[in-house]
Amino acid sequence: MGVVVTFLAGVVFGLALAAPPGPMNAIIAEESVVRGWGAGFRAGLGAMVADLCFLVAALFGLVAFVERYPLLRAAMVAVGGVLMLYFAYGAAREVRGRFRAADGAGKGFQKAFVLALTNPYQILFWLTAGVALLDPGTQDVLEPLSTALAGLLVVRTGSPALLVGLFGGIVVWITGFPAALTVAERRIESLTPVVAGLSALALAAFGCYFLLDAGSTLVTAVSTPVGWG
Numbered sequence: 067m068g069v070v071v072t073f074l075a076g077v078v079f080g081l082a083l084a085a086p087p088g089p090m091n092a093i094i095a096e097e098s099v100v101r102g103w104g105a106g107f108r109a110g111l112g113a114m115v116a117d118l119c120f121l122v123a124a125l126f127g128l129v130a131f132v133e134r135y136p137l138l139r140a141a142m143v144a145v146g147g148v149l150m151l152y153f154a155y156g157a158a159r160e161v162r163g164r165f166r167a168a169d170g171a172g173k174g175f176q177k178a179f180v181l182a183l184t185n186p187y188q189i190l191f192w193l194t195a196g197v198a199l200l201d202p203g204t205q206d207v208l209e210p211l212s213t214a215l216a217g218l219l220v221v222r223t224g225s226p227a228l229l230v231g232l233f234g235g236i237v238v239w240i241t242g243f244p245a246a247l248t249v250a251e252r253r254i255e256s257l258t259p260v261v262a263g264l265s266a267l268a269l270a271a272f273g274c275y276f277l278l279d280a281g282s283t284l285v286t287a288v289s290t291p292v293g294w295g
Contacts, residue, residue, distance in 0.1 A: 069227045076231020077238070079199075084110075084239035089150055089185065089272040090178055091243070096265035097174035098244035099251045106247065109174030110240025114233065116182030120192040121229070124200060136283050139186070144280035146184025150273030153177055158266040186279060199223055199232070 085091075090113040098106025182188055202224030222228060247261065
């Protein structure tokens, strides 16, 4: 029973990790309405494979290594910002393009994968919550809410069931989200350019934010000798 609870907790956690608005979901949305469900799913798969890479990196301490060197982190974030602006330009061009003409011909997997590897939010997640998930132990989820609920939902961290559930939740999202967008786009013909336009705006906003974050990190590292690692 404990394994089942841990697995389901992982699924919920994976959904909570994948669902919030951000650059990855912007790419999934764009690929889904422009090129179909398969392209949207492959974009989500690219982000998930990046999470698998972060999982392996966390196991070997590589994620923490990146965070210890601000200049390296700033360079990665800056690359991510530039790529987001480039992809935002591509999404903006698709607002007036021929939709569905190149179904399945997109490069959503590559785009999402590269952006995820330079995403400071994902790096931060695997430095904090990700490390906690990998550390063997138990976590009483409901105890902080009320002592009366203590023991009702105990999750085993470091358990394969938790990690399988986590990525299972991500799979549910990258399957269902593109499907919902595809169905909606077929019913509302004008949805495609709207989603492409919103995706372009989201990617541009995140790209600018990433570049500002990289610049701020660089200034801090240069002005503070400790910041060089």
